[in-house]
Amino acid sequence: MLSFAVKQLITRVDESLAEAVKQHAALTGESVNAYITRLLGAAVSGRQAWKIAAITAGRLISRAPIPPPQTRATASTAPGYASALVSAERDER
Numbered sequence: 001m002l003s004f005a006v007k008q009l010i011t012r013v014d015e016s017l018a019e020a021v022k023q024h025a026a027l028t029g030e031s032v033n034a035y036i037t038r039l040l041g042a043a044v045s046g047r048q049a050w051k052i053a054a055i056t057a058g059r060l061i062s063r064a065p066i067p068p069p070q071t072r073a074t075a076s077t078a079p080g081y082a083s084a085l086v087s088a089e090r091d092e093r
Contacts, residue, residue, distance in 0.1 A: 028059070 013021075025035035042050035054060035 021036065022032055025032045028035060030038070038053075042053070051060065055062050
């Protein structure tokens with residue numbers, strides 16, 4: 001049987017904050033305890049840990065990697081090619 005050491009934290013908050021927490025927890029489908037535990041964990045472990053946990057839990061979608069810019073294809077031509085082409089078109093007129 002697994003046992004986890006759990007500590008209880010008691011804090012006082014005003015009614016509007018308590019109601020907002022309950023509403024946000026309901027929107028995420030979590031209990032108030034799970035919601036607060038997740039928020040506290042994110043606050044103390046940093047932004048990247050929160051993002052990884054949110055992606056893993058399916059609450060956040062990972063941004064698609066940005067593709068590298070495509071290089072333009074260049075054609076090598078003999079020296080004087082463009083001027084000869086322009087001259088030939090000029091002669092045809």
